[in-house]
Amino acid sequence: MMEPGLYQILFISAALFFTGVYGFLTRRNLITMLMSVELILNSVNLNFIAFNKYLWPQKMDGLFFTLFVIAIAAAEAAVAIAIIINLYRSHNSIDVENAEDLKY
């Protein structure tokens, strides 16, 4: 079996990224939108790993970045879910179209 090259991985990553963006823009459910954000983050992680492995194999910077992103994504998920719970309590819904109070 052929080992995947950098281009293949970047292709996967780009596909993942736009899937996430599409999901973020089209879904109305906040949980799904959060999941889409995770997809975007993971596509970025994939990029970091791929560039680290293929361009500077002797260094580990990309790896560390990835670890950071995962940690932050976890924290962000916690915050986002807390917001969503509060939104549910006040609006009885987690539909993003019902959460349009913060405007002019």
Next chain:
Amino acid sequence: MPSIATIALIPLLPFAGFVLLGIFGRTALKKPAGYLGTALMLASCILALYTAYGYFFDFGKIHGAYQKLVPFQMTWLEFSKDVSINIGFILDPLSAMMLVVVTFISLMVHIYSLSYMKGEERFGTYYAFLGLFTFSMLGLVLSSNIFQIYIFWELVGVSSFLLIGFYYDKPSAVAACKKAFIVTRFADLGFLIGILVLSYYGGTLDFGTLIARLTDPSSTQMQAAVNASFLGASALTWGAVLVFIGGAGKSAMFPLHIWLPDAMEGPTPVSALIHAATMVVAGVYLVARLFPVFAISVPGALHVVAYIGVVSAMIAAVIACTQTDIKRVLAYSTMSQIGFMMFALGVSGYGGEAGLGYSASLFHLFTHAMFKALLFLGAGSVIHFVHSNEMKDMGGLRKLMPVTHITFLIACLAIAGVPPFAGFFSKEEILLAASRGNTGIYYMALITSGLTAFYMFRLYFRIFWNKEAGHDAHHGKEGGFALLFPLVLLALCAAGAGFIPFGEYVSSDGTPLHSEFDPVFSIAPVALGVAGILLASWFYLRANDRADRVAASLKGLYTAAYNKFYIDELYLFITKKVLFNLVGRPAAWIDRNIVDGAVNLVGNETVAFSKLIKKLQSGKVQQYAIVFLGGVLVLAVLFIYIWH
């Protein structure tokens, strides 16, 4: 020499009264307010008498001359090494004499008010204001530097404002207190500029140093002040004239006198204290305080003082002859007498015999305080009795109010200059000084002195004689002890104060001035005074129409004088018509349309623009995201294909 605490307590006791009564005067101390204020004032008066006695007879005189002592001085504000403001006390014949006058008159007014103001809603507040005024006035006379005097100067202005407007539910009182404050503030602007000019050239604010530097022709400060000229007069002349303008405002000199007659809206004891005996002579005090500078360095400014003084004296005397409100007659009489003091200073020289005018002026200040306070308190007693200020409501009161009648008569004789009452001696000295200094002023003063006798006895006859007591007899008796005691005491002073050899104690350079009584010189003024009295009795002793007929024959003059020579109208014309239309309205238009317009334009444009763009903040998260994505894509394209 008395301790510093003794001197400090003289102004601080009334101040304590002000603080206590100001805080508790409407609640806890409402009942005893009058007694508390009076007791503090009595203590202050005793301390002042003690200090003045010590100064004049014990420690004040060194080597045959009274010294300027500064028993206490501290730096209050230090701006830099050269510029600092001190707070201190000065003790010299002038301030010692003023301490006695202010505390004594204030004490009399405090006692008098116990009865006069009884039952007032704001009785405690009234005594608090009296305390504030007395404190300010005592601080003013004790000030050791020109900046300190300015502080207290404004404080007496404020307390005068508060007391004129004491009946604040009366529109005329409100208008009067505003007028008094604005006119004197306007004059104080001149005073402030004068202070700045003098202290800039003198390099100090302290009176002693300032006078020493600005009277010594060899000092650099004096030369700089004389050489700097503005509009044809030296800086020194300007400084002195500007300071005098401040004094003229406070002392109601023509043409800044318009506030004084209106100030009679205040309670009558207040008129006696502030607008007759003490505050209005602050201008005289100020010129006397800086007298060496006026006399030695700028005789030109002294001429201004002399002419303004004599013109004010004369105009006020003429107006006083026509007024029918008894307090207004007294107000114009006050203005006239202060005019006497001013021109006495104006014709005086410095030192020795030439300084006769200086001593005479302050002597007159002293005696005038006694008899004018007495006149006002007597008028208050009459007003209390008949409940009116108008002469037509009075007449024939001599049997109903015997004490008031006798004391009022003594005061009238004193002010008319009939020997041996106090006013005779002081006015004699003033006229003598004027005859030596300036003959023109002397003759004007002589005529005014005759007019004084006439209008005072017009007042006296219209109140106590003229017709038989026409009003109802149910008014009862004249006031009680508190009302009559000050009258009697002041009457004794008004009768006897003239025998004090005043020049021995208060003179321009501190060395005793032996004034000799010259009976030949006195013939003319006394004869004129008696003529004035006789004329007044011919007109007013019995009810008749002689006065009306004379008034009708002098119609133009009489109407003009009755309307105070239209000076008020002139002011109104200048302020309302000229200043308001030519300056006020255009300025208001510019303010409303250009200044405000610019600000409003910016505001309106901002609002319009924000209306345009506010839809962008829709609250729709996904819309934001798509815009964001679009931006990122555009940037990406730019970075990849254009800016690579």
